[in-house]
Amino acid sequence: MADHETTATVDWQSLPQSDELFRFSFEDGRVRGVSLRLENAWQSAIENSDYPPEVASLLGQAVAGAVLMVASLKFEGRLVLQFAGHGPISLLVVQVRSDRRFRCMAKWDGERLAEAGTSLTDLMGRGQLVLTIEPDEGQRYQSLVPITGERLEHAIEGYFQQSEQLPTRLVLAGDSTAIAGMLVQQMPETGGIVPASGPAALEFEHVGKLVDTLVGEKGRAEMLDVSAPELLHRLFHQESLRIHDVARVQFNCGCSREAVGAMLASLGRVELEESLENDETPGSLEVRCDFCGSLYRFDRVDVEQLLSDDSVEPPGSTRH
Incomplete structure (x- = not known):
């Protein structure tokens, strides 16, 4: 889309109001950012999962x-963000492709969760953030960052500081209805240097203070209640802000009965026969997708067909 500047002539209501991300910058691009609010896509991602409020958030x-x-790293391929800890919430996994299709999952202990506090360390305990970038072409990259701070965004900011050396300000919000986030960064200058002082650093400090107004219960509630364009307008209506791109974000798990069947067939007859006898419902197998909650059932006839069907593709042919 064409660039839009924040002037009185811009019709902010004409911009998409949900399930889109907005790339923007200030002045001559020394500070850039991305903002989003997801509603329908987020509800689609968790509609079959009974997540407690703390886990959904x-x-x-x-x-x-x-x-x-x-959106900020700009590569072609897949990013996997994993938070693994020893707290009541032991695992968060998000997979996002460069075309902004995502899927996600979480694991938790309900009894421990009921007694936990509200900070990140209360909910996840000691652990680490594992970021994996899998480009369509090129080498796979992985970074490990300790889970620190009171909120999840602090761990992500730690990654950018440690691995990208980019000053980053990030605010995230979420509940079972909607999720939202805003990220701003000071961009490197010629030679890849990010100056610690000067106009760019001052501009990032100024923009960061505006973003800081979202920190706290009231600010995060505002992020969830208003659209991304409205939030940008409220925060930066006095700044020379330019929107460079508006892009759709979608939930897409990618699982299917065929993919699950291929996985089962790879187990072999002996294991499948044992599973048919030992499953909660003898005579049938139930496989639930960890990412979207879809349930796939296979009875004895289905299993026999899987084992005799030469058309079933090997499990290496699918991502699920």
Whole structure:
């Protein structure tokens, strides 16, 4: 789309109001950012999963953070963001492709969760953020960052500071209805240097203070309640802001009965026969997708067909 500047002539209501991300910059591009708010896409991602409110909130923040990272890193391929800890919430996984299709999952202990506090360390305990970038062409990259701070965005900011050496400000919000996020960064100058002082550093400090107004219960509630364009307008209506791109974000798990069947067929007859006898419903197998909650059932006839069907592709042919 064409660039839009924040002037009185801009019709902010004409911009998409949900499930889109907005890339923007200030002045001559020394500070850039990405903002998003997802509603329909987020509800589609969790509609078959019975996540407690604390889990939905933290997983939603992880999704928003991962999509913002994909938009800021600009590569072709897949990004996997994984938070693994020893707390009541032991695992958060988000997979996002460069075309902004995502899927996500979480694991938690309900009894421990009921007794936990609200900070990131209360919910996840000691652990680490594992960021994996899998480009369509080129070498796979992985970075490990300790889970620190009171909120999930602090760990992601730590990645940018440690691995990208880019001053970054990030605010994330989420509940079972919507998720939102805003990321701003000071961009490197000639030679890849990010100056610690001067006009660019001062501009980033100024923009960062405006973003800081979203920190806290009231600010995060505002992020969830208003559209991304409205939030940008409220925060930066006095700044020389330019919107460079508006892009759709979609939930897409990618699982299918065929893919699950291929996985089962790879187990072999002996293991499948044992599973048919030992499953919760004898005579049938049930496989639930960890990412979208879809349930796939296979009875004895289905299993026999899988084992005799030469058309079943090997499990290496699918991502699920």
